[in-house]
Amino acid sequence: MRMAILDIWTVFWRDWLVLRRRLAKFIFSRMVAPLLYLVAFGWGLGRSIQVESGTYLDFLVPGILALNSMNISFNSITPVHAERVYHKSLEEYLIAPIWPHAFVIGKVLAAVLRGLISSSIILALAWAFGTQLMLTPLFLLVLVLNCIIFAEIGFIAAMKVSTYEEMSQVNTYILLPMSFLCGTFFKTTALPEALRIIIELLPLTHTSYLLRELGAGGTASAVSVAVLLIYAALCFWLCRRAFSRLTC
Amino acid sequence: MIEIKNLQKKYPHKDASGRNGWKEALKGLTLSIRSGEVFGLLGPNGAGKTTTIRLLTMQLLPTAGAIYYGGKELYAHARELKNLIGVVPQHVNFDQDLTVGENLELHARLHHLARAEREQRISELLDYVELSESVNDGVRRLSGGMKRRLLIARALLHRPRILFLDEPTVALDPQVRRRIWAMVQSMAADGVTVFLTTHYIEEAEALCDRVAILNKGELVAVDSPENLRKQFEAAHLEDVFLKLTETRGAV
Numbered sequence: 091m092r093m094a095i096l097d098i099w100t101v102f103w104r105d106w107l108v109l110r111r112r113l114a115k116f117i118f119s120r121m122v123a124p125l126l127y128l129v130a131f132g133w134g135l136g137r138s139i140q141v142e143s144g145t146y147l148d149f150l151v152p153g154i155l156a157l158n159s160m161n162i163s164f165n166s167i168t169p170v171h172a173e174r175v176y177h178k179s180l181e182e183y184l185i186a187p188i189w190p191h192a193f194v195i196g197k198v199l200a201a202v203l204r205g206l207i208s209s210s211i212i213l214a215l216a217w218a219f220g221t222q223l224m225l226t227p228l229f230l231l232v233l234v235l236n237c238i239i240f241a242e243i244g245f246i247a248a249m250k251v252s253t254y255e256e257m258s259q260v261n262t263y264i265l266l267p268m269s270f271l272c273g274t275f276f277k278t279t280a281l282p283e284a285l286r287i288i289i290e291l292l293p294l295t296h297t298s299y300l301l302r303e304l305g306a307g308g309t310a311s312a313v314s315v316a317v318l319l320i321y322a323a324l325c326f327w328l329c330r331r332a333f334s335r336l337t338c
Numbered sequence: 339m340i341e342i343k344n345l346q347k348k349y350p351h352k353d354a355s356g357r358n359g360w361k362e363a364l365k366g367l368t369l370s371i372r373s374g375e376v377f378g379l380l381g382p383n384g385a386g387k388t389t390t391i392r393l394l395t396m397q398l399l400p401t402a403g404a405i406y407y408g409g410k411e412l413y414a415h416a417r418e419l420k421n422l423i424g425v426v427p428q429h430v431n432f433d434q435d436l437t438v439g440e441n442l443e444l445h446a447r448l449h450h451l452a453r454a455e456r457e458q459r460i461s462e463l464l465d466y467v468e469l470s471e472s473v474n475d476g477v478r479r480l481s482g483g484m485k486r487r488l489l490i491a492r493a494l495l496h497r498p499r500i501l502f503l504d505e506p507t508v509a510l511d512p513q514v515r516r517r518i519w520a521m522v523q524s525m526a527a528d529g530v531t532v533f534l535t536t537h538y539i540e541e542a543e544a545l546c547d548r549v550a551i552l553n554k555g556e557l558v559a560v561d562s563p564e565n566l567r568k569q570f571e572a573a574h575l576e577d578v579f580l581k582l583t584e585t586r587g588a589v
Contacts, residue, residue: 104444187418
């Protein structure tokens with residue numbers, strides 16, 4: 091067990107080393123998109139939109155948190171694709187006497203860290219814009235689960251696709267539609283029934299629901315938490331499988 | 339020390355008409371490599387040399403066959419046996435986001451070296467390959483010869499008992515090639531078993547106690563360079579190599 095934790099730490103340490111060197115750049119670059127969302131949709135467009143639970147800005151911030159943590163976690167792990175296909179540096183981990191799942195867990199945790207740093211920046215900006223969210227341990231758990239799920243999806247893509255172009259297609263066909271349709275900018279009840287059923291099956295929808303409800307001081311839906319846990323477990327299994335198949 | 343029994347590897351492959359099938363990269367290789375010897379694996383392009391090294395170092399799963407290190411089956415004792423192995427790959431596979439020193443530290447951590455030992459080994463090996471001045475440089479800034487030397491230093495960090503070198507001197511100038519030969523000879527003198535693949539026959543003659551010749555995934559000869567020359571009545575090992583690989587290629 092001690093060795094497994096040590097191996098996970100080693101994989102995580104490598105990513106932390108790279109992040110630490112670029113931390114200021116990372117933080118500033120992560121401020122741009124949420125700042126634009128808050129200004130454009132919160133101050134600009136949001137002034138003319140009424141929602142039941144308060145201002146549109148209060149409604150919007152949990153959605154931005156959900157989609158931003160999704161994007162950052164996914165994109166933080168995709169360099170593994172270059173390590174596998176172009177630099178071949180993944181071979182170092184294949185020949186090393188480490189616990190077989192340490193690589194997956196270490197990489198996912200490093201991407202979760204980046205997702206959480208980015209989420210903290212959004213919370214600070216949202217607070218500066220006058221939004222108040224109830225930050226509870228369950229709120230944080232949902233955010234972490236969302237980061238885990240999309241880091242895992244990024245890892246699977248990094249193991250499976252061959253080119254940079256295919257990698258960006260994952261972004262276009264999976265992440266981009268979810269960014270707009272999964273209850274981030276508007277309630278899913280506004281969607282046609284058939285589309286809504288599909289959207290309800292996606293993890294980001296449940297993250298948006300949960301963050302909005304918990305941020306407003308409400309209670310968490312057990313079904314939504316269960317959906318996120320199932321996605322996290324299923325994607326972890328797929329990550330392990332994809333990594334072990336590198337040697338086939 | 340290394341026993342290879344009926345090792346086979348097939349890859350998914352599309353034939354000329356576009357039909358899916360399998361390509362046999364290795365067709366039942368059986369070999370024994372003695373402890374402490376320098377063993378060379380020769381063969382033309384596509385003969386299966388790199389596939390053999392990747393199978394022996396657990397970067398690939400065999401389709402069939404078995405590998406034993408000191409009597410222990412490789413996959414049954416994977417983590418234990420990985421500690422015995424050092425690998426110098428054909429291509430440069432450093433972590434491009436890390437410096438020279440950080441690449442070595444990552445390797446040392448992956449092989450569970452304690453902090454004091456890590457620092458000592460990194461310093462020793464950077465001295466050995468004459469790269470101490472470059473410890474804080476990004477690996478992208480190194481020349482081809484420096485990268486090769488760093489690959490060797492990295493492979494030796496955890497004191498492996500078996501060292502795999504895949505085309506260690508490919509595309510290097512004669513001076514660097516001779517330095518790498520000297521390093522290989524010094525490792526062998528320290529009792530490390532060296533398994534190398536090469537395109538350069540003179541390299542195999544200079545370094546190897548025994549060589550095996552692979553052609554199209556099949557073993558066609560294995561013996562000392564001297565015995566092979568005698569057996570085939572050839573002045574040079576290169577003549578033996580050409581005779582065996584060209585004849586087989588024409589069939």
